[in-house]
Structures are given as structure tokens and as C-alpha cells.
Amino acid sequence: MAKKVVIVTYYWPPAGGPGVQRWLKFVKYLRDFDIEPIVFIPKNPSYPIVDETFSEDIPNDITIIKQPIFEPYEFAQLFSKKKTQKISRGIIAKEKQSLVEKVLLYIRGNFFIPDARKYWVKPSVKFLKKYLVENNIETIITTGPPHSLHLIGLKLRKQLTITWLADFRDPWTRIGYHEKLRLTKKSQEKHIQLESEVLQTADQIVTTSFTTKEEFSTLTDKPINVITNGYDVEQYEPTPMDEKFTLSHIGSLLSDRNPVVLWQVLAELVAENESFANDFQLQFAGVISERIQRAIGEVGLNSHTIYFGYVSHKRALQLQRASQLLLVIEIDSEKTKGIIAGKLFEYMVAERPIIGIGPKDADIAKIIQETNTGTYFLYTEKAKLKTQILAYYEAFQQQKLHTSPIGLQQYSRKALTKKLATLLHSI
Numbered sequence: 486m487a488k489k490v491v492i493v494t495y496y497w498p499p500a501g502g503p504g505v506q507r508w509l510k511f512v513k514y515l516r517d518f519d520i521e522p523i524v525f526i527p528k529n530p531s532y533p534i535v536d537e538t539f540s541e542d543i544p545n546d547i548t549i550i551k552q553p554i555f556e557p558y559e560f561a562q563l564f565s566k567k568k569t570q571k572i573s574r575g576i577i578a579k580e581k582q583s584l585v586e587k588v589l590l591y592i593r594g595n596f597f598i599p600d601a602r603k604y605w606v607k608p609s610v611k612f613l614k615k616y617l618v619e620n621n622i623e624t625i626i627t628t629g630p631p632h633s634l635h636l637i638g639l640k641l642r643k644q645l646t647i648t649w650l651a652d653f654r655d656p657w658t659r660i661g662y663h664e665k666l667r668l669t670k671k672s673q674e675k676h677i678q679l680e681s682e683v684l685q686t687a688d689q690i691v692t693t694s695f696t697t698k699e700e701f702s703t704l705t706d707k708p709i710n711v712i713t714n715g716y717d718v719e720q721y722e723p724t725p726m727d728e729k730f731t732l733s734h735i736g737s738l739l740s741d742r743n744p745v746v747l748w749q750v751l752a753e754l755v756a757e758n759e760s761f762a763n764d765f766q767l768q769f770a771g772v773i774s775e776r777i778q779r780a781i782g783e784v785g786l787n788s789h790t791i792y793f794g795y796v797s798h799k800r801a802l803q804l805q806r807a808s809q810l811l812l813v814i815e816i817d818s819e820k821t822k823g824i825i826a827g828k829l830f831e832y833m834v835a836e837r838p839i840i841g842i843g844p845k846d847a848d849i850a851k852i853i854q855e856t857n858t859g860t861y862f863l864y865t866e867k868a869k870l871k872t873q874i875l876a877y878y879e880a881f882q883q884q885k886l887h888t889s890p891i892g893l894q895q896y897s898r899k900a901l902t903k904k905l906a907t908l909l910h911s912i
Contacts, residue, residue, distance in 0.1 A: 696823025
């Protein structure tokens with residue numbers, strides 16, 4: 486008999502973006518490994534991005550439970566809908582914040598701890614406590630962010646004889662934007678206290694990165710496993726390669742994820758190499774901060790740049806496979822070395838060379854190197870970056886630009902789900 490597991494997640498189709506894909510794909514394959522998933526989601530969420538195509542991956546007869554949620558973002562939009570949506574996406578300007586932005590961030594950081602979905606905790610605990618008992622279910626999973634969902638698991642674990650797996654898609658207090666929330670000392674202490682309580686109470690902890698596991702290991706003696714994000718085996722329509730020498734970034738680029746060194750290198754190559762200038766194209770699919778768009782314009786690359794805005798996941802996959810080079814960029818900070826963008830794994834199976842830029846000892850650098858799927862650079866390695874892009878361009882001219890990946894199977898969604906199922910059967 487399959488083991489029943491309740492999965493508590495905020496992001497679920499029709500939500501778009503990377504947050505929805507992890508557990509959608511786990512649910513897609515868990516039955517293959519004798520796990521029966523039951524998905525618990527909000528009935529009326531405020532998703533900043535919508536992508537209806539993800540609904541195609543939901544198993545037809547899966548049990549999905551929906552409960553109403555109150556979200557203060559609806560009221561915040563009365564002040565500024567645009568700024569509220571940016572904050573909900575994590576796009577927080579570091580400089581020149583307006584008074585409205587400062588006020589919204591202060592309220593977000595100090596009145597809604599750990600986040601603006603905190604009001605879903607109490608009613609969810611009340612409903613799930615009864616549901617778990619009546620249906621004889623002994624295992625729950627919570628996934629965050631939003632980390633308020635872990636408080637649902639925390640309270641249920643204290644009230645019932647169940648096992649609880651807490652899945653961290655991103656860190657909590659060490660996430661890049663945490664320090665920008667204008668937290669008071671008392672609020673910061675509250676975040677740390679809640680994080681510690683979750684880590685010390687959960688029966689099993691899962692992280693998506695090796696660095697986050699190391700960080701959490703100093704805060705708890707509970708078992709921690711790394712199950713990264715991955716790629717799915719999907720049917721692709723043949724996609725012709727771009728005739729241009731395209732460098733593409735798929736996904737959101739936040740304000741601080743701004744590799745000025747890359748824009749400078751590309752501008753120099755355009756100025757120095759007429760052939761490169763004629764062939765080169767820079768393109769973005771996703772939400773790009775105004776700060777980054779200004780930086781690209783300031784070096785004179787506007788005429789070479791295309792902004793698609795948000796595109797469906799299917800369209801994103803097509804753009805990846807048509808591009809000559811794929812960009813993965815992380816903030817240049819010690820705190821971000823454990824962030825592994827979900828798109829990295831789709832990049833790897835797109836069989837296009839990856840250019841990674843980020844902090845020293847980043848987990849993404851390790852994965853790119855081990856899978857032989859591209860090259861990685863620090864923000865300070867301008868000369869090396871320029872040399873490598875020029876080498877890629879010369880290979881493009883000779884129609885020899887390709888990759889020879891190794892060891893990708895371990896990152897398939899089905900292989901990762903098998904790892905998760907093995908863990909669930911053990912607790």
C-alpha cells in the first residue's frame with residue numbers, strides 16, 4: 486500500500502516561475518515510488534506570475550485540498566501596485582528607494598514575520614490537524630519560501646504524532662534580500678528564533694544546495710539531505726538555432742544580480758570587433774530590474790538587446806535550445822554562494838554552453854564544472870571572461886559551438902523524486 490503524504494505548498498499551478506516547479510514535478514513522479522501525494526494549497530493566492538502551461542503536469546486524479554488565505558499584499562497595492570508586486574517577487578532596489586518602498590519594506594519585515602503569508606498558518610493547522618487524524622496520515626511536508634508554511638509543520642508536529650519533512654528551496658535568514666527588509670533588532674531575533682525552532686523540530690530537513698546544508702548543520706543536529714532542483718524529460722519540438730550569436734538569460738534578474746563586468750566586456754567586444762558587433766545579440770526572458778536595464782543601456786548595448794518579459798515555461802525551453810550561450814548570474818556575495826537557480830539544470834540539458842558569474846566557491850560553479858556544461862567566472866575576472874566569450878564566438882563562426890555534458894542523469898526530476906521517496910519511506 487502506498488504511503489500517504491500531505492505536501493503543504495504555497496506555489497502551485499497556475500502559479501508561474503521557478504517556485505512552482507519543484508513540488509509539481511515531485512508530485513508528478515511520486516506514485517512511481519509508492520508514495521501517494523496529497524497537495525494542500527491556498528484557495529485564493531496572490532501569485533505575482535501566472536503560467537497556465539504548468540497545469541499540464543498535474544496528475545489527473547491527484548487529491549488537491551484548497552483552503553482560503555488572507556494576504557496583506559492586496560491592501561498594500563492600494564499604495565502602489567507596481568512596487569508591491571516587485572517586493573513580492575523579491576525585486577528590492579538597494580539604492581534610491583522611494584518613501585512608499587521604504588514604508589512597504591518596513592511593514593513587510595517587521596509586521597509580517599516570517600512573511601506576508603503568516604495568516605494562513607492558524608487556519609491551516611486547524612484544518613490539517615483534523616484531516617490528518619481522520620485519514621490516518623502520519624507524514625507531512627512543508628516547503629518554503631514562504632517560510633511561514635514551515636510554521637504549519639512546526640505546530641502540527643507539536644500537536645500530533647506525525648513525522649515532518651521541512652524542505653528549504655532557499656535559505657531563511659541568510660537569503661540575499663533578508664537584510665534589506667529594514668528589520669528592527671527584535672524582528673531579526675524573532676526570525677532567528679523561528680528558524681531555529683523549525684530546524685530543531687523537523688524530523689528531516691531537505692535543502693536544494695550544499696552550502697545551505699552546511700549552514701543549517703551548525704544550527705541543528707537533525708538529519709539534512711540535499712535534493713537539488715533538476716530537469717524533466719519532456720518532448721521538444723525541433724528548435725532551429727539562432728543565426729545570431731545570442732547570449733540569453735532565462736528568468737528574473739534582481740537588482741543586485743547585476744554583473745556590470747559582463748556588460749562592459751560585451752560592449753568592448755562590440756566596439757573592437759565589427760564581425761562580433763554584427764552577429765551579437767543579448768536577450769532576456771523574465772522580469773529584469775530597471776537598475777540592470779539602465780546598466781546595459783549605459784554601456785551602449787540597447788541596440789543589441791531584446792527584452793521578452795515573462796514567457797511561458799515552454800517558450801523558455803525553446804529560447805534556451807535556440808540560443809548560442811546561456812547565462813546564469815548570482816549576486817556577488819558570500820551569502821549567495823549556496824543559491825542554485827533552477828534554470829541551471831534545464832540549461833545543462835539544452836546542450837548549449839553556460840556562462841556562470843557569481844561569488845567564489847559557489848555551488849553553481851561546482852555543478853557546471855562537474856557536468857562539463859560551461860565556464861564560471863568571478864566578478865573580478867574580466868580578462869578571463871572576455872577571452873572565453875571571444876573563444877565561444879570563434880567556435881560559433883566555425884559552427885563548432887557545443888557542449889559534451891557528463892553525469893546529468895542524477896539531476897533528472899525522476900531520479901531526484903526517487904531520492905525523495907527513499908527518504909520518505911525511511912522516516
